[in-house]
Amino acid sequence: MPLHVPPAPAPALRSVLTALSSPTAVREARTPSLLGAQGPASPELPLPVHVLDRVTAEGGTATRLAGWRFLIRTGDRAVAAADTVLTADGWTFSRFFEGPYIPSTELALRQAEAMTQPYQPRLLSVPGLYMLALWLHGDPTADGAGGRPTATDLLVPLAPAPPGIAAHRPHRVTELLPVLTHRVTPTRLLGSPA
Structure with a gap:
């Protein structure tokens, strides 16, 4: 079943297209694969990037939209990515990277395409673990900029994943969230002040 990629805000896409057409922006990006790309580069597969800020005591999550990420494709493969962020003036290009x-x-997107249930792809960043996951949201018609992971959603950790968490293995949110919570929560050492 195909993935239902949410539409990115038009100003975010325009800012990436403008950056791609700017020799200065591409040259200063320090992305050798983008600099050496043969043929035209195009932004594809816009994915909203959400940050997992915290997990509540009830097992819920607090996430926030941090931006939109576009894969930059030349020929048959993605060679880089472009991030956009929301500023007081609207959506704007942030950076190219590889x-x-x-x-x-x-x-992870190819693996998700082979699943039978329709999903909306998003990215979920877990800063406390230096982890990024493909978040497959169960409501393919939802607004990609909002919401938080639900019990039926899937998280697919991207490589490199933190030690002990298998990359490219889909996990239900209810299965992976307790592991993430345990790893992010600081532990008190015996004998340390409370």
């Missing part, structure tokens, strides 16, 4: 999360995101 690294292991680009092919890992592509792989």
Whole structure:
């Protein structure tokens, strides 16, 4: 079943297109794969990037929209990504980058395409673990900018994943969230002041 990619805000897409057409922005990005790309580069697969701020005592989550990420494709593969952020003036280009999360995101999206249930793809950042996951939201018609992970949603950790968490293995939110919570919550050492 195909994924239902949410539409990015038009100003976010325009800002990425403007940055791609700017030799200065591309040259200063320090992304060798984008600099050396043969042929035109195009932004594709806009994914809302949500940050997991905290897990509540009841097991709920507090997330916030941090931006939109576009995979930058040349030919048949993504060579970089572009992030946009919301400022007082609206959506604006933030940065180009490359690294292991680009092919890992592509792989996770291909795996999700093969699933029978329709999902809306998003990205979930867990800053306390330096972790990024493909968040497969169960309501494909939802506003990609809002919401939080629900019990039936899937999280697919992207590589490199934190030790002990398998990359590219889909987990129900209810299965993975307790592991993340335990890892992010600081532990009190015996004998340390409370």
